[in-house]
Amino acid sequence: MHNHPSGDPTPSRADIEMTKEIVDAAKRLGIAVHDHIIIGRKGHSSMKGLLLI
Numbered sequence: 001m002h003n004h005p006s007g008d009p010t011p012s013r014a015d016i017e018m019t020k021e022i023v024d025a026a027k028r029l030g031i032a033v034h035d036h037i038i039i040g041r042k043g044h045s046s047m048k049g050l051l052l053i
Helices: 013-028
Strands: 037-040 043-046
Touching: none
Parallel strands: none
Antiparallel strands: 037 043
C-alpha cells in the first residue's frame, strides 16, 4: 500500500511494473502478494480489483 500525494489513486506505469517485479520475486520465495492498494484524496485503487495482479 502507498499513497499518491496528487490525490489521484490511479496506478502509474511505474506502480504496475514495480508491483509485477515484487510479485515475481515474492513468488520465488514462496510469498503470496494479495494486493497493492493506492490511496489518494479521491479514493483508492486495488491492483487486484483492476486485474493488474
